[in-house]
Each structure stands twice: as structure tokens, then as C-alpha cells.
Amino acid sequence: MPSQAIYFNYGFNRIRFVTPVPVNAxxxxxxxxxxxxxxxxxxxxxxxxxxxxxxxxxxxxLVAEWLSAWMPNRADRMRTARTT
Incomplete structure (x- = not known):
């Protein structure tokens, strides 16, 4: 299990705005x-x-397919690369 990781927004496959949101809703x-x-x-x-x-x-x-990317820290990536 990685000790640390970076997790970030990667974008959307699809996004649909179905209904407007009323003020103060x-x-x-x-x-x-x-x-x-x-x-x-x-x-x-x-x-x-x-x-x-x-x-x-x-x-x-809103309904969407949201993509996120997860990346282990550099030390964990190096350890994974050596074991595969």
C-alpha cells in the first residue's frame, strides 16, 4: 500500500446539465x-x-462521468517499477 499519493481531477467523459438550480436551493x-x-x-x-x-x-x-487520476508518490512508483 502506498504511503502517500496524489489524487486530482482528470476531466469528464460526459456531462449533462439537466435542470437549472433555483437561487437559494x-x-x-x-x-x-x-x-x-x-x-x-x-x-x-x-x-x-x-x-x-x-x-x-x-x-x-447535473449528471456526469467524472474522471480522476491517482498517482503514488515517487518513492512508491520506483518500488512498484522494480517489482514488476
């Missing part, structure tokens, strides 16, 4: 992991389903 984000893709040197791309829900409404404000 309460919202919440809901996220679910759809998949994890292993990359070279111990890196990973994680795909999330992301929804922004509006309190009291049936339709969400």
Missing part, C-alpha cells in the same frame, strides 16, 4: 465509483458517476 452531490483502470507505474484512473441533486425536485441538476 439546497443541493447535494452523490458519487459512485463506476470503474478503476490500472495504468503504468502504479497509476490509476478512477471513473465516478456524479450527480448534483436539488432538494425537493425529482430531476437532478
Amino acid at each position: 439546497r443541493i447535494r452531490g452523490a458519487f459512485r465509483v463506476l470503474g478503476v483502470e490500472d495504468r503504468p507505474n502504479g497509476k490509476r484512473t478512477v471513473t465516478f458517476e456524479a450527480k448534483v441533486e436539488i432538494e425537493g425536485q425529482n430531476k437532478p441538476a
Whole structure:
């Protein structure tokens, strides 16, 4: 298991703005992991389903596939490269 890692936004596969959010409306984000893709040197791309829900409404404000990149720190990448 890596001792430290960097995790950052990698972009979107798709994004859909379904419903406008009224002023002062309460919202919440809901996220679910759809998949994890292993990359070279111990890196990973994680795909999330992301929804922004509006309190009291049936339709969400936003639905998207959000990509995040995960990268172990340099020492852990070097250790992984030596063992593979």
C-alpha cells in the first residue's frame, strides 16, 4: 500500500446539465465509483458517476462521468517499477 499519493481531477467523459438550480436551493452531490483502470507505474484512473441533486425536485441538476487520476508518490512508483 502506498504511503502517500496524489489524487486530482482528470476531466469528464460526459456531462449533462439537466435542470437549472433555483437561487437559494439546497443541493447535494452523490458519487459512485463506476470503474478503476490500472495504468503504468502504479497509476490509476478512477471513473465516478456524479450527480448534483436539488432538494425537493425529482430531476437532478447535473449528471456526469467524472474522471480522476491517482498517482503514488515517487518513492512508491520506483518500488512498484522494480517489482514488476
